[in-house]
Amino acid sequence: MSEAVKFNIRDLTVSYGNFKALHNVNMDIIENKVTALIGPSGCGKSTFLKTLNRMNDLVPNIGIEGRVLYDGKDIYSGYDVITLRKQVGMVFQASNVFPMSIYNNVAYGPRIHGIKSKKRLDHIVEESLKKAALWDEVKDRLNKDALSLSGGQQQRLCLARVMAVEPDVVLMDEPTSALDPVSTVQIEDLIRELKEHYTIVIVTHNMQQAARVSDFTVFFLNGEIVEMGSTEDIFYNPKDKRTEEYITGRFG
Template identity: 55%
Template structure:
């Protein structure tokens, strides 16, 4: 089993060097070793052939049942990195990645069923994206496409996911209503519920509260801390306080590179890199 350390200085680390380092790291929590749910190894990403790399030799672990936050200034590659983890960039044929990403020790790049990958690695976007259909049909849509459950099982899964997202009591009497009639915060919780209904292993969240008011944001943050008991979560955020509140590990990105990775406590209170300190202090960004 792989274990974790509080601090990774990522200067000059790539490929097998980063793999070796990750495999020998030791957590502050000596009572429990951390399992790697995903591994990013020497990953570079290009939006067009011949273009400069948007991600440059990024290597980091994603730990099971932990929340990992990606922080950094606008345009640093946070969202790009997030979108490589379920290959959503495949929707655009000219974009491509180099390096390796492992999910449970298996590559996501070759001989991979892309639909199966995205059922294992779900995504919640910056703005709520309810489908133009009823609340119930929003929840059942992906389950029907999977084709693994009968109608009764789908109903049970829908109810369970809505309860887990703390939305059931608010919508149980109007499941046939248009999902777009919900408030912004409710719509985002619906999107999270729709994702967890598929029972993914990993949930990717791209600034999921940036369009929400403080009350709705607090509800989503509480939900995220609860969901990590069952799911592995990777979240992109520009909100430093949010990263401190909800994440266990943090990666600081700058100009397409992973500048520093470690426990959230270490990154925010004892960063190893001057640039990390300047960023979290608000000197730039």
């Protein structure tokens, strides 16, 4: 494959105190593709995701060894964490819209990064909401409380909020686990559209979802990568027995 590598992870070991959550992980994440991280609870996939935008920094007693190269630069040595998080956005499992208006939620990112012009903010808010397929539903009530939206709408608002800071990579931590099937399909459609312009890494517990939306799949077990490759290979032609067992639902 000749695709550009967005993230290059080498010998990554992450530990909480004495507990090793990730062990010697090596991975390439390809630009403008969707990479799905699957595995049973506690296997380290969320921990891995949060090393990519350094959200793990918030955890006390965390130890990170190895290298995480983003566009060739090590994000754990001399990389400005604010710049990193602007480029690598994140959508969380539980929608965490701010208790503000819809407009202010989307404008939050651009504002903290110094954009003051009302005209520019209006434009950014509209564009971001369109990218998150939410504009038509909320354009007449941008000043309403964001918490009045439905769960699915809130999650798309979180996505719009990420879009507003014009990231390069979007990380998603089980973005649909709290949503109904219709909202889930909407988010999945969005993921497929967004990969034209963004590199997406998604953690999911839902096998069908991984199969539906991703180009590459990585199977984690007990802090290690068991198998990774194109989603087709992982799902239809797994090499490791444990992968096959997990995918067919025999454990996990």
